[in-house]
Amino acid sequence: MSVPYVCMNMKTAASDIAKPRLSAKRIIAAAAAVADRGGLDAVSMRTVAKQLGVEAMSLYYHVKNKEALLNALANWVVVQFYVPDSTKNWREEMHRSAASRRAVLTAHPWGIGMIESRGTAGMVVPRHHDAILGCLYSAFDVRMAAHAFSLLDAYIYGFILTEVNLPFAPGEGHETEMAVALDLDALPNMRRMVTELMVTGEYSYTAEFEIGLDLILDGLERFAHEGIAQSG
Amino acid sequence: MSVPYVCMNMKTAASDIAKPRLSAKRIIAAAAAVADRGGLDAVSMRTVAKQLGVEAMSLYYHVKNKEALLNALANWVVVQFYVPDSTKNWREEMHRSAASRRAVLTAHPWGIGMIESRGTAGMVVPRHHDAILGCLYSAFDVRMAAHAFSLLDAYIYGFILTEVNLPFAPGEGHETEMAVALDLDALPNMRRMVTELMVTGEYSYTAEFEIGLDLILDGLERFAHEGIAQSG
DNA sequence: ACCTGAACACCGTTCAAGT
DNA sequence: ACCTGAACACCGTTCAAGT
Numbered sequence: 001m002s003v004p005y006v007c008m009n010m011k012t013a014a015s016d017i018a019k020p021r022l023s024a025k026r027i028i029a030a031a032a033a034v035a036d037r038g039g040l041d042a043v044s045m046r047t048v049a050k051q052l053g054v055e056a057m058s059l060y061y062h063v064k065n066k067e068a069l070l071n072a073l074a075n076w077v078v079v080q081f082y083v084p085d086s087t088k089n090w091r092e093e094m095h096r097s098a099a100s101r102r103a104v105l106t107a108h109p110w111g112i113g114m115i116e117s118r119g120t121a122g123m124v125v126p127r128h129h130d131a132i133l134g135c136l137y138s139a140f141d142v143r144m145a146a147h148a149f150s151l152l153d154a155y156i157y158g159f160i161l162t163e164v165n166l167p168f169a170p171g172e173g174h175e176t177e178m179a180v181a182l183d184l185d186a187l188p189n190m191r192r193m194v195t196e197l198m199v200t201g202e203y204s205y206t207a208e209f210e211i212g213l214d215l216i217l218d219g220l221e222r223f224a225h226e227g228i229a230q231s232g
Numbered sequence: 233m234s235v236p237y238v239c240m241n242m243k244t245a246a247s248d249i250a251k252p253r254l255s256a257k258r259i260i261a262a263a264a265a266v267a268d269r270g271g272l273d274a275v276s277m278r279t280v281a282k283q284l285g286v287e288a289m290s291l292y293y294h295v296k297n298k299e300a301l302l303n304a305l306a307n308w309v310v311v312q313f314y315v316p317d318s319t320k321n322w323r324e325e326m327h328r329s330a331a332s333r334r335a336v337l338t339a340h341p342w343g344i345g346m347i348e349s350r351g352t353a354g355m356v357v358p359r360h361h362d363a364i365l366g367c368l369y370s371a372f373d374v375r376m377a378a379h380a381f382s383l384l385d386a387y388i389y390g391f392i393l394t395e396v397n398l399p400f401a402p403g404e405g406h407e408t409e410m411a412v413a414l415d416l417d418a419l420p421n422m423r424r425m426v427t428e429l430m431v432t433g434e435y436s437y438t439a440e441f442e443i444g445l446d447l448i449l450d451g452l453e454r455f456a457h458e459g460i461a462q463s464g
Numbered sequence: 465a466c467c468t469g470a471a472c473a474c475c476g477t478t479c480a481a482g483t
Numbered sequence: 484a485c486c487t488g489a490a491c492a493c494c495g496t497t498c499a500a501g502t
Contacts, residue, residue, distance in 0.1 A: 190358065
């Protein structure tokens with residue numbers, strides 16, 4: 001009478017380890033794993049299927065096509081972003097939100113190029129934007145919140161975009177690689193920056209990101225209080 | 233004895249109109265034309281060849297492979313950017329540089345995703361960066377110029393990235409499309425922004441871009457004069 | 465020197481067929 | 484219901500062959 005018990009255990013174990021059944025969720029997770037390992041170019045219906053020990057055509061029973069899979073993959077990234085809370089301090093929430101996006105997108109460098117490039121199919125990205133906007137409403141009027149949203153969004157994604165696509169990692173003595181890769185002899189201004197700032201080892205992407213973010217946040221506060229007309 | 237003259241003329245004319253001979257330059261221009269028409273996904277060795285009235289394999293005599301062609305295409309975009317002059321007013325130069333990049337990249341929306349995504353092969357992008365940095369040196373010390381570069385670069389590319397990838401064009405009464413595409417009923421904060429700002433027709437991407445840019449430039453000037461330690 | 469045809473290994477996708 | 488094999492039209496790329 002212990003037989004059924006054991007059997008069920010074994011069946012469960014087998015279906016968890018060997019072939020736990022296909023599903024949209026598992027397919028998306030597999031696609032993310034493939035992208036983490038080999039970049040977005042490595043993601044094909046065949047490689048994702050192989051990751052799951054299955055044939056490529058099997059995927060089509062669970063996802064409509066590759067386009068739909070990539071949209072789902074973009075959402076898989078965005079749902080990991082921290083969602084700002086409009087009842088808390090807006091500035092701290094913007095910091096938290098920005099840092100979260102940067103953490104997620106540096107962990108999955110293929111994500112940034114996907115979130116913006118595909119026409120944001122689905123509601124995940126819009127809902128995230130809506131939460132950020134709501135948080136900004138707690139500090140600014142609608143017009144100023146629109147400025148703040150545009151500015152913050154552009155800076156955050158722009159910073160992450162360049163950070164993620166750099167051919168070398170910062171710090172850790174990669175300056176020589178950098179010098180070789182860039183032929184710094186022909187770039188006097190960059191050479192000066194590298195030798196005076198980066199070689200000392202004090203350069204940090206995290207610190208740079210925060211400095212820019214704070215400068216923008218300071219500017220937004222000042223802007224909101226002083227009004228627009230002054231820089232003309 | 234007029235025969236040779238006529239013949240040469242006809243040969244030249246024929247080779248200019250029908251088959252002007254293949255070259256790397258013509259291949260890159262053809263690739264840009266294909267991308268302008270159908271996006272980056274439409275660029276294949278076969279479509280580019282067809283654009284030139286030639287077979288796909290012919291391209292390999294002039295370009296090493298598709299990777300090299302795409303790198304050349306990225307450079308084709310970047311060389312159109314205005315190069316800031318470090319002897320002129322740095323603020324105006326940053327404006328001009330930013331506006332130029334935005335103009336070029338909105339004219340060729342496939343460009344932005346390419347400049348950052350490929351490891352900036354070649355010296356075109358680094359040289360452009362070097363010129364910007366040199367212009368910033370005319371106003372700031374090295375450390376501050378590095379902050380300014382990082383901030384401006386992130387904002388400019390981030391803004392263009394989101395502008396270029398929006399599923400609808402601004403103004404021109406696209407609000408209803410936007411409402412349908414985004415299901416604004418589920419996005420109260422965005423709905424408020426759209427109804428109060430965009431429907432009035434006063435929203436302009438160019439204006440928004442300039443407002444953010446000026447806020448950053450103001451902040452950089454202030455930052456440089458007051459020093460860093462105050463926001464902690 | 466410059467272009468091409470045939471061939472190879474890949475890709476997304478469909479559809480009839482298996483269980 | 485869920486997975487697969489065969490097939491199709493597309494890729495990038497090589498290489499021997501044409502002129």
